[in-house]
Amino acid sequence: MMLPAIHDAKLAWLFGGVLFLLLVSTLIGRWLKRRRKGEANRATIDNLNERIRAWWKMCAIFALAILVGRVGSLVLFGLISFLALREYMTLVPTRRGDHRTLFWSFFVIMPLQYYLIGIQWYGFFAIMIPVLAFVYVPTRIAIAGDTAHFLERAAKIQFGIMVCAYCLSHAPALLLLKIPGYEGQNARLLLYLVIVDQMSDVLQFVWGKLLGRNKIAWRVSPNKTWEGFFGGVLSATALGAALWWATPFTPLQSAGMSFTICILGFCGGLVMSAIKRDIGIKDFGRVIEGHGGILDRIDSLCFAAPIFFHLVRYYFVP
Template identity: 45%
Template sequence: MDRFHSPSAFFFYGLFAFLILASLVARLLIRTGRVGGPTAQNLADRIRAWWVMIGVLALIFTLGAGAITLFFALCSMAALREFATITHTRRDDHDGLAIAFYVILPLQYLLVYAEVPVFAALLIPVYCFLLLPVITVLKGEVQGFLTRVSETQWALMVCVYCVSHIPAILTLDIPGYRYSAFTLVAWLILVVQASDVLQYVWGKALGRHLLAPRVSPSKTVEGLAGGVISASALGVALAPFTPFGWWQAGLIALTVTTFGFLGGLIMSAIKRDRGVKDWGTLVQGHGGILDRLDSLVFSAPVFLHILAWGWL
């Protein structure tokens, strides 16, 4: 895998500059009284959390591919734990969960890091889908069997399999591309996360028509359109650092941000079904790890497949 390359560093310099500006604007809004009470505290918590998250990402990018793979493996473990807490698991399911946490998860990331793409692509959606029901059925408890097994399988797909596609991008060697795959990972994370933030901003500024009120009351048509279009424009602006032409960057950014939105919507539907507001409280002001990964869960596999089909 390639080492950290300077374009990725410039992405993070830009993010830190944006965070400085956001911090100054937030402080001004709070001091002038335009934002106060719980809203002010939430805003401060969110910006503080972004400083920590971007700082951690910048650090692991400087440490190389192994650190990035390990970081997302730990994120997967935290996300899987969050998902498991809202499932209908019983004592008889503990063996299957233990295998999911301590065997399947590390093996998936080892396969990604060792650049064994065939087995990394098949481990969870084929072998684990066959193995986990066997482990559960041998316990002899059939009450809620389908629901319990399906929830564990779905948790592995979302929290481990899909997330592992992010470090898997680092294994790609695109002919004629002068930068490292680190830059492509940074591009994906920046565009998709920018879409999330911009959807929130546009929704607060212009949102009138609720998109899916029973799933996520805060999501609006205007917010979605403004966020996706703005983030796609960002993707186009960063096209010189990618192997894409400007129009290709725009289409790919539009695709991954759309899938990112759908991922967030589906994860919101799961939370509503279980009666929880956030997946957890690990990230102050943002909820849990899954609350931050929900967009990347759907967009990362699509982005990897686009690169594999179109540029390898």
């Protein structure tokens, strides 16, 4: 298999930047660990170091997938979708009559969505889940015959497929877009989305820990504060703007795109927190150390990816 990404100098710079950030944060984590005092601080710092260790692994896997090319990215995101859907369906109550529908969600609908990106069939990719699965899910539940909580069950399953499979699949679908003058460089666009989105999460967390006072929606998520929100969104937007050279955007356009990604990422996190609150749990799973589950890590990406995809498609693809 060809590895065109290996010859992309700008991509190498992006990865180099990520590597540098990881190194710096690892050193800060070590330093904090040595001079920590008190039990409460200790837990926070241990959690921070756990998160940094997990970040190393996640970045390594992501880099490998990007280097392998389109198939690598599709397999990686397909796997993430699978794990996220699994966490979601595990915690959202379903009934015996949903079994076959759930089987289809995992083994037919979700893989088909990624297959459609693989064969570059945009028209079908865009409507398969919102139209076909939307019709299929309630029909199959109705055929199973159990009508208790019918609307709730159909809605829960459809929402899960929408968020975990449909929305998330728009990230690797960026590789499909044919942007004039940017051919063969779309891997950077995907990396750009993920960097800005995840850095927005991280920076909101950091600003919130440093300055957080006024809670935005304390009922939903006690950790989200206005200080964290503004600090995180603004600094991540600045970071995104500074990465304009890796994208088809001008610096100003890049700032606009990053701002949109940050705001939507925040919305995704808020919505998922509300769902978790409703079910009565803190995290969706324990797959990644320190981070909760997969779904806790990608909730922001699920909301940011489809909008970013369509913005790029609308403004940059003729």
